[in-house]
Amino acid sequence: MYDVAIIGSGPAGLSAAINLKQRNKEIIWFGSPALSAKVQMSEKIANYPGLGLIPGSELNKKFIEHAEALGIESTDVMVNGVMPFGDRFSISAGSDIYEARAILLATGVMSGKTFAGEKEFVGRGVSYCATCDGYLYKGKTIAAYCGSKRYEEEIEYLAEVAEKVYLFCGYKDCEINLPNVEIMTEKIEEVVGEMKVTGLKLKAPAAAPAAAPATAAAETLLTVDALFCLRDAISPGTLVPGIEMSGNHIAVGRDMATNIPGCFAAGDCTGTPYQIAKAVGEGNIAAHSILAYLSENK
Numbered sequence: 324m325y326d327v328a329i330i331g332s333g334p335a336g337l338s339a340a341i342n343l344k345q346r347n348k349e350i351i352w353f354g355s356p357a358l359s360a361k362v363q364m365s366e367k368i369a370n371y372p373g374l375g376l377i378p379g380s381e382l383n384k385k386f387i388e389h390a391e392a393l394g395i396e397s398t399d400v401m402v403n404g405v406m407p408f409g410d411r412f413s414i415s416a417g418s419d420i421y422e423a424r425a426i427l428l429a430t431g432v433m434s435g436k437t438f439a440g441e442k443e444f445v446g447r448g449v450s451y452c453a454t455c456d457g458y459l460y461k462g463k464t465i466a467a468y469c470g471s472k473r474y475e476e477e478i479e480y481l482a483e484v485a486e487k488v489y490l491f492c493g494y495k496d497c498e499i500n501l502p503n504v505e506i507m508t509e510k511i512e513e514v515v516g517e518m519k520v521t522g523l524k525l526k527a528p529a530a531a532p533a534a535a536p537a538t539a540a541a542e543t544l545l546t547v548d549a550l551f552c553l554r555d556a557i558s559p560g561t562l563v564p565g566i567e568m569s570g571n572h573i574a575v576g577r578d579m580a581t582n583i584p585g586c587f588a589a590g591d592c593t594g595t596p597y598q599i600a601k602a603v604g605e606g607n608i609a610a611h612s613i614l615a616y617l618s619e620n621k
Contacts, residue, residue: 324422325351327613328414330405330562331429332397333359334599335590337386338606339427339613340395346614351421353414354397358386360555361431362599371599382599401553403452405563407583410620418454424620425613428563428573428581428588429606430556432597438468440514441552442561448520448549451557453477456549457484463548466523468493468511474553475499481551489545493554512542514550522546559592569594579609585620587613 327343329336332354340352357363365379374382390396400417405426407413414421441449450456453467457480465485469478470493478499482488488504490497491511499506509525516522523545559566559573567574567582572594579587589605591597 324411324424325349326423326617327351327425327427328412328421328423329353329427329429330402330414331427331431331590331592332356333361333429333431333590333602334386335602335606335609336427336429337390338603339429339589339610341389341393342607342610343613344393344395346610348614348617350395351423352395352397353400353402353416355399356387356397358383358390358397362386368599401452402562403455403557405586407585410585412585415452415455417452425585425616426563426587427606427609427613428559428586428592429590429602429609430559430562431591432556432571437558437561438511438514438550438552440516441550442558444514444516444520444550445561447518448516449514450549450551451553451561453481453551453553456551457481460485460549462486464546465489465549465551466491466511466545466547467551467553469497469499470494470552470554472496472498473555477551477553478504489547509543509545511550515544520547520549523550559588577608578612579605580612580616585616587616 326348327350329340329352343350362379363383369376402416404415412423412426461484463485464487466489468491482501482504490504490506508528511523512526513524525543525545560568573588573592575588575593579589581588587609589609590602
């Protein structure tokens with residue numbers, strides 16, 4: 324069992340990992356080895372004290388080098404769920420389960436919205452992990468939303484299991500080319516069903532033929548047994564059931580503690596401003612609050 328599980332490899336997660344590592348805590352850090360895509364893609368960063376005007380790619384490189392110098396490695400698997408159990412947390416990531424005494428959520432903010440009905444059907448046909456739940460739909464017809472090229476391998480696995488896969492891509496240049504995978508041009512409007520998912524309401528592309536009546540052609544129903552949503556982030560309310568939210572952000576105190584004992588949050592997921600300096604500072608505060616929590620709950 325780990326002392327702390329950090330979820331998110333942006334500036335907040337890195338800041339916390341550095342501080343906890345220096346205090347000899349056993350940590351597991353979930354995130355991409357490339358750290359922050361948001362920092363990497365920033366053309367120029369001008370408000371990080373002491374660095375002047377620096378390209379995001381250069382700052383992200385410094386972040387990576389700092390982590391490597393301290394021997395801090397990230398675990399590149401998607402975290403699907405966090406559940407508190409007494410004095411510890413159970414973390415479902417990929418096909419494995421991890422345990423930690425404390426949790427830090429540094430997940431950033433989701434790019435794009437969830438689908439209508441998605442949250443209501445989590446565990447009842449909506450899944451965020453192909454490896455975990457794909458086998459449940461062997462020989463069935465499923466849909467998958469793929470938000471990034473990095474998840475194409477999971478789409479290939481789903482295609483091995485399911486009879487038919489309807490694929491909705493959230494990026495360009497999808498390289499999936501399999502006989503039982505149909506790449507869809509429509510957009511997912513809503514997840515529908517009763518006890519379980521039974522289908523998806525789809526919205527036709529904006530470039531639909533003008534001759535088709537708008538009310539008849541704008542929306543269709545696709546019958547499926549499940550929807551796999553493969554994104555870089557899961558909304559905090561879905562990831563950690565029972566966590567208190569403030570709008571779309573995690574509610575925290577000045578010590579970065581959430582309403583769940585032992586669960587802390589830092590960075591963009593706690594609210595605006597979405598700034599690197601804020602995220603680094605909150606990661607530092609969260610690390611020290613976690614140290615105090617671990618000391619009080621030996």
